[in-house]
Amino acid sequence: MAKTLEKTRKQIAKKRNGTVAALHEKSRDSRRLHRAQVRDDRLERIAESRRKKDQPLLARVSFFQEFVREHGNKPVGLELVQSKINEFVHQYDEEYEEVKKARRPGRPPSSKEDLLKMKISALEKEQRDGxxxxxxxxxxxxxxxxxxxxxxSYLTNLSWVKISSKGNVKPSSFPPQGL
Structure with missing residues (x-):
């Protein structure tokens, strides 16, 4: 992804007639290579955290894309959308119940159980609020x-809304704030 290290290595190799291996460890060129490597690593970490943060929204859009494809790429009514939202919100309920049943009596909840509970409660709160x-x-x-x-990047072309559990539809913008 990041190409700073390759560019720097190429520049140094051109300057030294193709030999990058014969650098002193404290030389300017070796420090340049080190800085480029650190920068590439940092950019890769940032990109990975961004991908991880964006994954739930991408999964949500693909869920509703499949729903629309099932209905022949035609607009759907608000009641049907709300029932599909309810299905999306409660998709982790079975897994949560299984993990809860597998726990022995008197034991504290596992980290997986806590994560599932937090996911479910966050989705239910979002369903209430919009x-x-x-x-x-x-x-x-x-x-x-x-x-x-x-x-x-394609998601910016779509128009977005917030649908509350009471049926209020409010236009929204992309990317979401506070999700």
Whole structure:
């Protein structure tokens, strides 16, 4: 991904007639190589944390993309969208119950159980306050969602809404704030 190290190595090799291996450990060129390596590592860590942070939203969009494909890429009503949101929110319930049953009586909950409980409660809170999804009631947005191939940058083309459990639909923007 990051190419600072390769560029720096190429520049130093050109300056030294192709020999990068014969550097003194405290030389300027070796320090340049070290800085480039550290920078590449840092950029890779940042990119990996960003991908990890964006993964739940990408999974959410793919879930609703499959839902739209099941209905023939046609706009759907608010009641059907809310039932699908409810299904998405409660997708971890079975796994949580299994982990809870597997625990021996009197033992503290496992870290997996705690994580599942936090996920479920966060999704339920978001469902009450306003669930963040692409607008599934608009024909144009459905067509755009059908063409989505999994990239983060394409999601800016979609129009987004927040749908509360009471049925209030509020337009929103991408990327989400506070998710």
């Amino acid at each position: 669930f963040y999804i692409p607008d599934l009631t608009s024909e144009d947005n459905i067509q755009l969602l059908g063409r989505w191939e999994g990239s983060w």
